[in-house]
Amino acid sequence: MAKPAPKAKPQSDVTHVSDATLRRFLGYHMKRAFNVIQADLAQTLKPFDLRMLTYTALVLIVDNPGLRQSQLADAMDIERPNLVVIIDELERRELITRDRVPTDRRAYALHATLTGRQLCDKAVAAVTAHENQLLEGLEEDMIAEMIAAMKQIEKRPGRG
């Protein structure tokens, strides 16, 4: 059977596609790296039935009891309307509570429940472990420099 060996499908590495122009384009690399991290994170959080946004919100609420939704939206860098469904979900699952603020009855103070704190602890441990595994082989200095650079970029006002 002269069947030409079903050539091993080219995964990732094979592309002889030149990205010469994009090589120095930070956004390009940032997106690709983020895709990998995001995919890994999604897998890691799946057993906890959390996504990146619900995970981030939960962690911030656990770390900042009494946080208000507007503060949380600001911290997460998302718009208020988009936070509502996230908080809805966490509340429905009884991981957090929405408590009226006596001094300002417009606002809600967010608190994690015991269940929420326990889930958060487990999720944080899993994420940390997975991330360490993902970064295995990269030099510590390189990672430190990368995070430092990204923190500086985070603070840029963004022109517009």
Added chain:
Amino acid sequence: MAKPAPKAKPQSDVTHVSDATLRRFLGYHMKRAFNVIQADLAQTLKPFDLRMLTYTALVLIVDNPGLRQSQLADAMDIERPNLVVIIDELERRELITRDRVPTDRRAYALHATLTGRQLCDKAVAAVTAHENQLLEGLEEDMIAEMIAAMKQIEKRPGRG
């Protein structure tokens, strides 16, 4: 990650929100930094009526004449179906052409038109200038380390 041209907005400053747990969480910083870069990029590309995806596709086609859609999708790390509308748009604007491959009539070879190449050149110049401006003040070494780290992460088997 769905990214409809986010508008640049000032983040940080206010929050006395503790992100102690997230501080070491790479995905968190990656997302925030990417948001800033993406917002800046969207602004930069607006005059050319391009988005990050159409820009990236155009650059890769200009740099790789005859590229096929499946190769391009692979290079851009997106699924084939999602590339179709991007190519449709570039073709409709007469920035590229879809040419049948004689030796494999299933495939299309993608070529940039003169208009496409000209637009690409201008867009690349603008993006480079804007990105340099965005990164102004960051040390060269830091940026180099960051890109090097991200390139390594890109290659990780994050998903299928």
Added chain:
DNA sequence: TATTGTTATACTCTATAACTATA
């Protein structure tokens, strides 16, 4: 049978305007 490009579809994230109830 497998692959290229395509259609259809569904889900997630995002952005804006407008509403309500408070302040």
Added chain:
DNA sequence: TATAGTTATAGAGTATAACAATA
């Protein structure tokens, strides 16, 4: 009037299944 949270909606990115034409 201004703000906190909400609703509704629209746009953009992503992932999967299934199809026709071709290999």
